[in-house]
Amino acid sequence: MQQERTLQLFKRIAMGFLLVTSGSSLLLFILTLSPALPSLKQQENNVMTNLSFTQGKVAKYLLVKNRLTLITGILKNRYPLESVVATLLQQIPDDVSLNALSVSNKTLSMNLSSDSVLSLNTALNNITALMNNNKIIKKMVLQGISANQGSTSYVLTIKGDLL
Amino acid sequence: MKKDTVNQKIKLLYFQYRDFLFPCFIMLICIVLFTVVVIPQIQEVISLENQLAANRDKLEILQKNFQQITGLDDQTVNNDFTLTTTALPLQRDPVAILNTISHAANLTNISLKDYNFEVGKVTSKTTTSVQPVQLNLFVKGDLGNIQKFVHQLLNGFPLASVDTIDITGTASAKLQVAFYSQPFVSPSFDAKEPLQLLNTNDNAMLNQLTAWKTSSQ
Numbered sequence: 001m002q003q004e005r006t007l008q009l010f011k012r013i014a015m016g017f018l019l020v021t022s023g024s025s026l027l028l029f030i031l032t033l034s035p036a037l038p039s040l041k042q043q044e045n046n047v048m049t050n051l052s053f054t055q056g057k058v059a060k061y062l063l064v065k066n067r068l069t070l071i072t073g074i075l076k077n078r079y080p081l082e083s084v085v086a087t088l089l090q091q092i093p094d095d096v097s098l099n100a101l102s103v104s105n106k107t108l109s110m111n112l113s114s115d116s117v118l119s120l121n122t123a124l125n126n127i128t129a130l131m132n133n134n135k136i137i138k139k140m141v142l143q144g145i146s147a148n149q150g151s152t153s154y155v156l157t158i159k160g161d162l163l
Numbered sequence: 164m165k166k167d168t169v170n171q172k173i174k175l176l177y178f179q180y181r182d183f184l185f186p187c188f189i190m191l192i193c194i195v196l197f198t199v200v201v202i203p204q205i206q207e208v209i210s211l212e213n214q215l216a217a218n219r220d221k222l223e224i225l226q227k228n229f230q231q232i233t234g235l236d237d238q239t240v241n242n243d244f245t246l247t248t249t250a251l252p253l254q255r256d257p258v259a260i261l262n263t264i265s266h267a268a269n270l271t272n273i274s275l276k277d278y279n280f281e282v283g284k285v286t287s288k289t290t291t292s293v294q295p296v297q298l299n300l301f302v303k304g305d306l307g308n309i310q311k312f313v314h315q316l317l318n319g320f321p322l323a324s325v326d327t328i329d330i331t332g333t334a335s336a337k338l339q340v341a342f343y344s345q346p347f348v349s350p351s352f353d354a355k356e357p358l359q360l361l362n363t364n365d366n367a368m369l370n371q372l373t374a375w376k377t378s379s380q
Binding site: 003006007010011013014015017018020021024025028029031032034036037040041043044047048050051054057058059060061062063064065066067068069070071072073074075078079081082085086089097098099100101102103104105 | 179182183185186187189190193194196197200201204205207208211214215218219221222225226228229232233235237240241243244247248250251293306310313314317322324325326327328329330331332333339343345347348351352354358359361364365368369372
C-alpha cells in the first residue's frame with residue numbers, strides 16, 4: 001500500500017517534470033520567435049533611409065559646428081594686441097609724444113618724447129603701475145632718458161616683456 | 164553460491180521496484196533535456212531581450228536625430244554655413260584677404276604704402292590644421308586710425324590676428340597680420356550616435372560673428 005502511494009507520487013513527479021520541461025521549452029521557443037526584433041530592424045532601416053535624404057543638411061550643420069569650434073580656438077589663442085596697444089597709449093599723458101612703439105613676440109619697445117620731464121615721469125609711473133598690477137607688462141627695462149643739446153625735448157626709451 | 168544469492172537479491176529488488184523504473188527514466192530524460200535544451204533557450208531569450216533593448220535605444224536615437232535634423236531650418240543652416248566659412252575659409256583666399264585689407268583701409272582712412280605676403284598652396288590635401296597666411300603691411304595714417312584699422316582687421320572676415328605692430332612716429336606703422344583658413348574636413352556623422360547640437364557657446368560665437376559681419380559692412 002505504502003509502495004503504491006510512493007509509485008503514484010513518482011509518476012506525478014515524472015509527469016510534472018515532463019510538463020515543465022516541454023512547456024518551458026515551447027514557451028521559450030515562442031519567445032524567440034517574437035516579431036519585435038524584425039519590426040525594430042525595419043523601423044531602423046526606414047529612419048536610416050529618411051536620414052540619408054538629409055545628408056547634405058547634416059554635413060553642413062556638422063561643418064558649422066566644426067568651424068565654430070575652430071573659430072573659438074583661434075579667438076581664444078589670439079594675442080590681444082589691440083587692447084595691449086590701447087592700454088599702453090592710455091598711459092601716455094597728452095603732452096608726451098609717441099615716437100615709436102613696437103609690440104612683437106610678447107616684447108615691447110617704446111620711445112616717448114616730451115618737453116616736460118615730469119610728464120615723461122608720469123608716463124613711466126603709469127607703465128610701471130601696469131607691471132606692478134600684473135597687467136600687460138611682465139618685465140620692464142628703462143633703456144634711458146636723454147636730452148639733446150639745443151633741443152628742449154627729452155626722450156624716454158623703455159623695453160619690456162609682455163604677459 | 165554467493166553469486167547466486169546476489170543475483171537472486173537483484174532479481175527480487177527488480178521485481179519489487181520495476182514500476183518505478185519508467186517514472187525515474189522520464190525524470191532523468193527531463194533533467195537532461197532541461198540542461199541541454201531549456202537552459203540554452205533561456206540564455207538565448209535573455210540575449211534576444213538585450214538585443215531588443217539595444218535596438219530600441221538605437222532606434223530612439225535615430226528617431227531623435229531625424230527629428231532634430233528635420234527641425235533645423237534650411238535657411239538658417241545655410242546662413243550659418245556661409246557665415247562660418249567666410250570667417251574661416253576652407254582654403255587660402257588671397258582675393259578675400261586683399262578685399263578685407265582694402266575695405267578696412269577705406270573705412271579707417273588708412274593708406275596702404277606697401278604689402279607683401281606669401282600665400283603658399285591655396286589648397287592642401289595633406290594638412291587639416293588651421294593655416295595662417297602671414298602678411299606684412301606698411302600703412303600710413305594717424306595713430307587713432309591705425310588703431311581703428313587694426314580693430315577692423317581683427318573684427319573682419321577672414322579671421323585674422325595682428326601678431327606684430329611697429330608704429331613709427333604718429334603717421335605710419337608696419338603690421339604683421341595672419342589670416343586664417345582651414346581645409347575641408349569631411350564631417351563624420353554616425354547616425355546611431357546622438358547628434359551634437361550647437362551649444363550656448365556656439366550660438367554666442369555665431370551671434371558675435373554676425374555682429375562683426377554687420378559692423379564691417
